[in-house]
Amino acid sequence: MARQNNEKGLEELRAARRESRPYYWFVAIFSFFVNMLMLTGPLYMLQVYDRVLGSRSVATLIALSVLVVFLYGMMGLLDYVRGRVMGRVAARFQNRLDTRVFDAVVRRSAVQPDQLAATGLKDLESVQRLMASPVLMAIFDIPWTPVFLIGISIFHPWLGILAMSGGAILIVITIVNQWVTRNPTQKSNVATFQAEQISDQLRQESEMVQALGMRRAAFLRWHEARAKSLSGQIGSADLAGSFTTLTRTLRLLLQSAMLGLGAYLVLQGELTPGAMIAGSILMGRALAPIELAIGQWTLVERARKGWTNLSQLLSEVRPEEPRTALPRPRAKLDVQQLTVVPPGEQQAALRIVSFNLEPGQALGVIGPSGAGKSTLARALTGVWRPAGGKIRLDGATLEQYGPDVIGEHIGYLPQRVSLFDGTIAENISRLSQAPDDQKIVEAAKKADAHEMILKLPEGYNTRVSGAGGRLSGGQMQRIGLARAMYGDPVILVLDEPNSNLDNEGSMAVNKAIRRMKEEGKAVLIMAHRPAAIAECDMLLMLENGSRSAFGPKDEVLQSRVKNHDQIRKTAALPGGVR
């Protein structure tokens, strides 16, 4: 069932892997020669024992040795080249999927920040690591194992039987290893991930941890997760280690057993001493790839899990369809019967809400905490998709524009502004590859942040961090407003713009709203405070996710006052509302 659901993602991963098919052939052909050249050692041994020692010819020994040096040199070269090719194939695979996986991670994190989203990029890296590792090369070598085993059988059938039984035991150990280590490895990976998450969060909130005297409690919480992760890691390393030791010991034992059996056959006159030594070496070569695979099983297991996670992520977050480019819209917003269900929730946070906004208007969205104001802002900026109803910008639904284009047309100032590591200019230009200085300054001026930025030590080149660094809450909000206005959007969505602002800051926001209106654009302001709706012409009241009033500001306010009076009067009557 899960396989079925992941089919689309699997197909994408396989397509990316298929792109390097010619290189796999190249590596397979190189592997053929490498494995043929692996016979150099046993054949040299055979010749030295059976020919050189018999004939006592130094010249033959020198000639053979020169040949062996050359052949080993060739083998080393081919092995090195195939390793480099696979390293590049792995990098190519990762490169091909980087954009797609990154996009899927960002889109999923916005609506469902779960483990699948958090580990997406690491999952891709784990697959890439396996592809570039010697384990994958071992897969190209494993088909040669039977060939070597047959080679041993040619020396003597009994030697062949012993080698094949040894090989069979190793294969059984590989299967048991995979079966036994899968769960502990996965559990340990999950525990490690949780410990990392806790430490990341505590680091980000270090100020609060310090200020509230939470250091000890925070440490204990992290330590508990860390201890779980460590014990998980030790457990799975112990398990993996015991299998590695078991296989290594078994291989050494088998090699000696081969020698012992070979010696017996030599004594019986059924085998030459050269064949005895060569058989033992050949068996070592035959079983080496299996031993390598077992030794590196954690890598294989991590990549396998990564592959499954990626296929699920890519199946659930499908690529965006290419869209026909639409002309720059007018500031006409039409919201019809909008219902929004927060990701992972059953209950709608907005229910059948309709309203419209014309160019040159500002709409205040007010209502108590939890009424659905931020939910509306997220839906209008395309972060959360409507579960029902439509949002139309100048006639076209938001999906018809595509997420990046929507960002250009609808500027958004979230309730909690956070900046990215970089300069203020880079932040205002939304980390654009080709930032336009003129547009940056223009946006800052519109947000009335220009003077404030110039006063900072390095002006627009002042570096800031995720949490703002040296900036105050109000300064961050003004830079957030400039970022929202970068690129001249037609609609501006401001979620609680005044929450961190002083009087001057609030006036700056009001000025920005006035200017947008004069330019024929539209603004939506989600607000608690009356100061924030001073510039609004229209008012939308939300209560418990539903529209309780919508219309010109004064009318809505008056009707609310009337209602209020009415309620008060009713309450005053005997038996009225108490």
Ligand SMILES: Nc1ncnc2c1ncn2[C@@H]1O[C@H](COP(=O)(O)OP(=O)(O)OP(=O)(O)O)[C@@H](O)[C@H]1O
């Ligand atoms: N990410 C989320 N996941 C699940 N539920 C959410 C999420 N965000 C908001 N909600 C729920 O949606 C409802 C509306 O929340 P919303 O943030 O839109 O309210 P709000 O009017 O903006 O409140 P405030 O004025 O306090 O910011 C709440 O019941 C809240 O619990």
